[in-house]
Amino acid sequence: MKYMFSILCLPGARQGIEIAAPTQTTSKDAENDMHYKRGLKAGMLDRWLDAIVEFSGSAYIFFFIMAALFTWVFMGIPFGHSNYWQIVISDSQAILSYIFDSLLMRQQLNGYISNLEVSACLRSRCASHKRMLRNLNAAIDYKEIDGVKVDEFATRLPPENWFGRICTRASFFLGHIFTVVIFWIGIIIWLGFGQYCGWNNDWQLYINSATSAMMVLYFSFLANIRERHSRYSRMCVDLIYQADSALEYKLRVLTGDETPNQPIIIQGLKVGNIQRAIDYYADLVGTLSGIAILIIVLIIWIAVGPLMSFSDNWWLLIGTYTGLIGMNDGFVLRNIHHVLRVHEDIQFEEVYMEDSEAFSIINLAQPKDGQFSKRSFSTRLSLAVGNVCSSEYMVIAGTATMIGLIIISSSMNWSLTGQLISNVPPNIIETFFMMILITGHNDFETKRREDLHNIYAKRLKLLSYVDTLM
Structure with a gap:
C-alpha cells in the first residue's frame, strides 16, 4: 500500500539530479568523446513519446496544419452560412489544442531536465579545471590572450532557409505586446456588436471561429519554433562541450592529474502545496495521459451521436469539453514555463560563478559578457504581463473560471447557447495565453543563447591560456 502511494505521489516531484562530466583521460589507448550527447530515457514508451513531441514541432506538421487551416477558410466561401462550417473549426481547434497542450508540456519538461544536466556537467568539469589550475605555477603575459575572439560561435540562430527566417521574425510579431493589444481591441469591438446582434448564437460563433483559427496557428507555430530553438541550443552546447x-584534456596533460570528474548534485525544486498540485497536473499532461483520456472521451462522444441525432449540440459537445480543459492547460503551461525557467537561470548562474572562480585562480581577466540586445519597453511590458499571468493564483482563477462556466452551461441544460458560453471565453483566454507564452519563450531563448555564448567565450580564453603553457 505504501509502495502504491509513493508511485501515485511521484508525478510533479521535481527530483534533483546527480551527474558527472565524462573524464578526459590522457591514456594513449583512450578514445575520448568530446561531443554532447543527450541521455536516452530508459523506457521505450518515453522514447517514443519524445519522438512524437519532436515530430510535432517539425516543418511537415506545421505545413500540414496551415494547409488544413487555409482549406477551411476557403471552404467558408460556399459554406460560410452554415453553422457546421464554424463548428468544424471549433471542434478541430479544441481537439488539436488539447493534444498540443500535452505535447508542449512534455517539450517544456524535457527542456528543463536537459538544461539542468548541461549546467551540472559544466560545473562538474569546471571543478576539475579549478583543481588543476591551482597546481599550475607558470607566469604568462595576460595581455597576449585578452583579445581572444569568439568566431566559431554564432550569436544568433544559424543560417536558416526561408521558412526558418520567416518563423523567427514572425515569432516576435505574434508575441508582441501590440499584437496582444490589437487582439483585445478586436474582442472589445466584438462585444460592442453584441446588442446589435441580439447576443445570439451566430454572434458567439463568429468570435469562436476567429479565436479557434488563431489558436490553431499559435499552437502549431509555438511547437515549431520551440523545436527549432532546441536543435540550435544543442548545437551550441556541443561546441561548448568540445572546448570544455x-x-x-590539456590541463590533465600539463598536471598529470587523473582524478575523475566529481558528480554535481542539483537539489530538487522545493515548492508550496499549491504549486506542487499544479506540477502534479502538469506531469500527468506531459506524460500524454490526457490524450489517452481524450481518446476515451472521443469514443463516448461518437457513441452518443445517434442518440443526439448528430445535432449542433452534439458537434459542440467535444469542443466544449476539450476547450474547457485546454483553457486550464493554458494557465498551467504559462505557470510551469515561468517556474522552471527561474530554476534553470539559477543553475546557469552557478556555472557563471564557477567560471569566475577559475579565472580568479590564475588572475586572468574574464572576457566581457556579450549582450545580444537590450529589452525594449514593449518586451518588458509583455514580460510583466506574463509574470502576472504565471502566478499559481492565476491557475486557481483559471480553474475557478472553468467550474463557473460548467455551472452556467449546466443551468442552461447544455443547449447550443449554453455550450457556446463554455466555448467562447476559454478560446479568448487561451489565445491570449498563447501570445504571452510566445513572448516568454522568445525572451528565454535570447537569454539562454547569451548565457551559452558567454560560457563558450570563457572556455576559449582558458584554452588560449593553457596553450601558452604547453
Whole structure:
C-alpha cells in the first residue's frame, strides 16, 4: 500500500539530479568523446513519446496544419452560412489544442531536465579545471590572450532557409505586446456588436471561429519554433562541450592529474502545496495521459451521436469539453514555463560563478559578457504581463473560471447557447495565453543563447591560456 502511494505521489516531484562530466583521460589507448550527447530515457514508451513531441514541432506538421487551416477558410466561401462550417473549426481547434497542450508540456519538461544536466556537467568539469589550475605555477603575459575572439560561435540562430527566417521574425510579431493589444481591441469591438446582434448564437460563433483559427496557428507555430530553438541550443552546447573537453584534456596533460570528474548534485525544486498540485497536473499532461483520456472521451462522444441525432449540440459537445480543459492547460503551461525557467537561470548562474572562480585562480581577466540586445519597453511590458499571468493564483482563477462556466452551461441544460458560453471565453483566454507564452519563450531563448555564448567565450580564453603553457 505504501509502495502504491509513493508511485501515485511521484508525478510533479521535481527530483534533483546527480551527474558527472565524462573524464578526459590522457591514456594513449583512450578514445575520448568530446561531443554532447543527450541521455536516452530508459523506457521505450518515453522514447517514443519524445519522438512524437519532436515530430510535432517539425516543418511537415506545421505545413500540414496551415494547409488544413487555409482549406477551411476557403471552404467558408460556399459554406460560410452554415453553422457546421464554424463548428468544424471549433471542434478541430479544441481537439488539436488539447493534444498540443500535452505535447508542449512534455517539450517544456524535457527542456528543463536537459538544461539542468548541461549546467551540472559544466560545473562538474569546471571543478576539475579549478583543481588543476591551482597546481599550475607558470607566469604568462595576460595581455597576449585578452583579445581572444569568439568566431566559431554564432550569436544568433544559424543560417536558416526561408521558412526558418520567416518563423523567427514572425515569432516576435505574434508575441508582441501590440499584437496582444490589437487582439483585445478586436474582442472589445466584438462585444460592442453584441446588442446589435441580439447576443445570439451566430454572434458567439463568429468570435469562436476567429479565436479557434488563431489558436490553431499559435499552437502549431509555438511547437515549431520551440523545436527549432532546441536543435540550435544543442548545437551550441556541443561546441561548448568540445572546448570544455579539450581544456580538461590539456590541463590533465600539463598536471598529470587523473582524478575523475566529481558528480554535481542539483537539489530538487522545493515548492508550496499549491504549486506542487499544479506540477502534479502538469506531469500527468506531459506524460500524454490526457490524450489517452481524450481518446476515451472521443469514443463516448461518437457513441452518443445517434442518440443526439448528430445535432449542433452534439458537434459542440467535444469542443466544449476539450476547450474547457485546454483553457486550464493554458494557465498551467504559462505557470510551469515561468517556474522552471527561474530554476534553470539559477543553475546557469552557478556555472557563471564557477567560471569566475577559475579565472580568479590564475588572475586572468574574464572576457566581457556579450549582450545580444537590450529589452525594449514593449518586451518588458509583455514580460510583466506574463509574470502576472504565471502566478499559481492565476491557475486557481483559471480553474475557478472553468467550474463557473460548467455551472452556467449546466443551468442552461447544455443547449447550443449554453455550450457556446463554455466555448467562447476559454478560446479568448487561451489565445491570449498563447501570445504571452510566445513572448516568454522568445525572451528565454535570447537569454539562454547569451548565457551559452558567454560560457563558450570563457572556455576559449582558458584554452588560449593553457596553450601558452604547453
